[in-house]
Amino acid sequence: MPRHEPAGGLRQRVLRGGMWSVAEALGSRIITTVVFLLLARLLDPEAFGLVALALVFVALTRLLVDQGFGSAIVQRQQLTKAHLDTAFWTSIVLGLLLGALLIALSHPLAALLDSPGLAPVLQVLASVVFIGSLTSTATAVLRRDFQFHRLAARKLAGAVIGGVAGVAAALLGAGVWALVVQAVVQTVVGTVMLWAVTSYRPGLTVSRSAFRDLFGFSNSVLGMTMLNFLSKRSDDLLIGAVLGPTALGLYSVAYRLLNLMNEVLTRAVELVALSAFSRLQHDLARLNRAYGEAIRTSAALSAPSFLLVLVLAPDVVHVFLGDQWLAAVPVMQALSLAGIAHALGATTTTLLLSQGRSRTALHLTTATTVLNVVGFLVAVSWGIVAVALAHTVRAFVMLPVSAWLSRRILGFRWRSWLGHLAPALGSAVLMAGVVEVLRRFAMADAGAPTRLLVLVPLAALVYAGALRLLSPAQFRALVGYARTVLTRGAVRAAATEETEPARDAPERPEEASALANLGRRDGDPDGGAQHEQGSGRPSAREDGR
Numbered sequence: 001m002p003r004h005e006p007a008g009g010l011r012q013r014v015l016r017g018g019m020w021s022v023a024e025a026l027g028s029r030i031i032t033t034v035v036f037l038l039l040a041r042l043l044d045p046e047a048f049g050l051v052a053l054a055l056v057f058v059a060l061t062r063l064l065v066d067q068g069f070g071s072a073i074v075q076r077q078q079l080t081k082a083h084l085d086t087a088f089w090t091s092i093v094l095g096l097l098l099g100a101l102l103i104a105l106s107h108p109l110a111a112l113l114d115s116p117g118l119a120p121v122l123q124v125l126a127s128v129v130f131i132g133s134l135t136s137t138a139t140a141v142l143r144r145d146f147q148f149h150r151l152a153a154r155k156l157a158g159a160v161i162g163g164v165a166g167v168a169a170a171l172l173g174a175g176v177w178a179l180v181v182q183a184v185v186q187t188v189v190g191t192v193m194l195w196a197v198t199s200y201r202p203g204l205t206v207s208r209s210a211f212r213d214l215f216g217f218s219n220s221v222l223g224m225t226m227l228n229f230l231s232k233r234s235d236d237l238l239i240g241a242v243l244g245p246t247a248l249g250l251y252s253v254a255y256r257l258l259n260l261m262n263e264v265l266t267r268a269v270e271l272v273a274l275s276a277f278s279r280l281q282h283d284l285a286r287l288n289r290a291y292g293e294a295i296r297t298s299a300a301l302s303a304p305s306f307l308l309v310l311v312l313a314p315d316v317v318h319v320f321l322g323d324q325w326l327a328a329v330p331v332m333q334a335l336s337l338a339g340i341a342h343a344l345g346a347t348t349t350t351l352l353l354s355q356g357r358s359r360t361a362l363h364l365t366t367a368t369t370v371l372n373v374v375g376f377l378v379a380v381s382w383g384i385v386a387v388a389l390a391h392t393v394r395a396f397v398m399l400p401v402s403a404w405l406s407r408r409i410l411g412f413r414w415r416s417w418l419g420h421l422a423p424a425l426g427s428a429v430l431m432a433g434v435v436e437v438l439r440r441f442a443m444a445d446a447g448a449p450t451r452l453l454v455l456v457p458l459a460a461l462v463y464a465g466a467l468r469l470l471s472p473a474q475f476r477a478l479v480g481y482a483r484t485v486l487t488r489g490a491v492r493a494a495a496t497e498e499t500e501p502a503r504d505a506p507e508r509p510e511e512a513s514a515l516a517n518l519g520r521r522d523g524d525p526d527g528g529a530q531h532e533q534g535s536g537r538p539s540a541r542e543d544g545r
Contacts, residue, residue, distance in 0.1 A: 031156065033260055035163030039170055039178060040321045045249030047176040051183075052252035053240040054121045056233050057109065058128055061098040063225050065091050065133045073140035085205040088137040095133025102126040113241050117176065124180050128187045135191050138198040154193035162186025227362070231369035235387050238380045251384040253321070254331035258339050261309065265301045266346040288410050292420070293477070294347045299421050300478045302343030303428035304463040310336040311436045312455065315448040334388035341395035344421065348402045351409060364405060368398050423471035431463040 040048070073079065073087060106122035142151050166182025174181065240248040309316065313332045317325050352361040375390030403417060435455050443451050468475040 031159040031163055035159070035167060035182070036256065036260075037320050038167050039182075040253060040325065042167070042170040043175065043178065044246075044324065045253070046246045047179060047249065048253055049240065049245030049247065049249030049251075050115065050117050050121060050176050051179040052236055052248050053113065053115060053245060054118055054125050055183075056236050056240075057102060057105075057122060058125045059233060060229060061102055061126075061129045062132050063229055064098055065094045065129060065136065073137065073144060079144070080205075081203060082205045082207045084137055084141065084200060085203050086207060086211050087140075088202045089206055090211065091133040091136050095130040099126045099129040102129060115240070115245060117245075121176065121180055125183060128183060131187045131191050135194050137202075138194050138200050141200045142194075142198055151194075154190050154197065157193045158186040158190030161189045225365075227365040227369040231365065231372040234373050235376045235380075235391065238376050239384060239387060242380050243384065247384050250325065250328045251331055251387065253325060254328040254388070255335060257316075257332060258306070258309070258335045261305055262302070262339050262342060265305055266298050266343045284410075288412075291347060291351055291406075291410060292412070295344065296420055296424075296474065296477065298343045298346055299424040300467070300474060303340055303424050304431055304459070306336040306339040306343070307428045307432040308435065308456070308459050309333075309339075311432050311439065312452065315439075315451050318448045319452060330385045331388045334385060334392050338388075338392040338395040341392070341399050345399055345402045345406075348406050351406060355409060357409075360405060364398075364402060367401065368394065371397060420474075423467055423474050426470055427463050427466035430466045431459050434462050435459050 073083065103123050103126045106119040106126075109122065110116055110119040139151065162182045162185040165185040166178050169181045170178035236248060236252060239251055310333050313329045313336070314326070317329050317332070321328075349361045349364065352358065352364070371394045372391065375394055376387055379386035379390040406412070407414070407417075435458070438458070439451055439455060443454065446454075464475065467478070
């Protein structure tokens with residue numbers, strides 16, 4: 001049936017969804033990061049590079065299995081049992097066929113890439129393709145219904161048990177197979193947990209009409225995700241083929257650290273955004289407010305975090321990974337700049353999908369992919385740092401393009417967009433400058449652990465102070481967002497507060513978090529429909545990179 005809800009009901013569900021998305025992002029990523037750091041200490045770059053190369057092909061087949069049906073289920077206003085069953089059984093058949101195909105092609109691929117150790121790794125990881133086919137429909141149903149607490153429990157359980165299995169295997173001397181064990185166990189546990197918490201049970205109500213309904217939306221989503229895959233994974237494939245597994249291991253570890261940060265900082269906003277924006281697709285005023293607050297929050301969280309990594313990368317690698325990974329430092333620094341550009345526009349593609357403009361999102365992803373692949377092809381012969389810089393240049397080239405697409409939908413003014421981003425970016429640059437000066441001069445003789453212990457909290461204080469000085473309202477909004485998503489009591493209080501009109505200008509304390517403001521009748525400095533936006537990319541990237 002159609003999805004029309006009162007403002008209070010939607011706001012309550014979105015608030016709770018936001019809290020649990022953050023819980024999932026923080027909880028699973030903290031666990032994943034700890035496990036990752038332990039494995040990095042126990043294994044060498046070649047092991048990571050070999051698995052990273054195998055995961056390129058595993059991730060490709062998993063995308064083909066889903067076909068974009070998950071996004072179609074979340075987005076559809078009208079959804080029947082036939083849609084769900086059709087999506088489920090289609091995924092199962094494709095999972096079996098593509099998993100078998102991956103096994104059959106494992107030796108030819110290993111020979112083509114001159115990596116003999118790739119074949120057995122691919123053969124075992126092919127099981128992840130079929131197991132993953134069991135989860136896509138059930139996951140989409142939970143996302144559609146804002147059941148993020150169930151998804152959080154599932155991912156946390158998988159991360160813990162898979163991580164323990166991987167570390168145990170590494171301690172026993174399994175080498176590269178420790179990473180394989182971690183991936184397989186985590187997928188199996190996550191699948192079992194998912195079916196334990198979802199109310200959906202597959203039936204046999206499969207129909208061609210339901211397939212056509214889903215495919216009408218998902219074909220563009222599939223094309224977009226395939227192009228996005230090529231954009232995001234062509235660097236791994238080229239580095240593995242041209243420079244070898246060791247170079248790929250260094251690059252992939254640097255990328256993974258930054259990707260973990262990106263998922264914690266922006267994934268929570270993106271996950272809730274698609275469901276929330278889809279339900280607000282017929283209410284442009286509320287959609288404007290929700291979208292505008294999302295981009296503000298992403299900027300306020302991501303800019304200081306990525307710039308801090310840029311400055312402290314040598315100390316971070318030395319302390320947490322070990323000196324065998326120091327060659328990854330310049331890669332991490334280059335990719336940290338790309339992280340800022342990605343985070344600033346993380347909701348643009350989400351907005352396009354929520355409005356049913358999947359073809360526009362496909363065109364955006366096509367342009368991004370072309371630039372990425374061309375850049376990687378030119379840069380790969382110069383080494384992994386050059387590939388990272390090519391990635392960063394592309395991210396900033398596409399940022400204004402994506403912002404323009406958002407502007408076509410929401411009607412914001414460029415001056416408003418830049419004005420909303422300026423306080424967070426300015427505060428983050430000031431913070432990074434202060435930290436760099438102190439690190440190079442005042443604390444040059446201190447050890448790396450000491451510098452981190454002193455400079456990280458100092459950076460937080462400098463950033464908070466600068467943001468409060470430049471934009472008191474944005475500082476209060478950031479504090480309000482943190483309180484909303486980290487405390488259940490605040491969530492419930494915000495969800496039940498009055499929805500009376502409030503005058504909202506950048507200087508006003510009434511400006512609160514993105515989730516708390518859904519449904520309010522407040523404007524912005526340039527009028528009701530003019531909020532800042534940026535560029536974006538699809539958020540679905542659950543292939544373990």
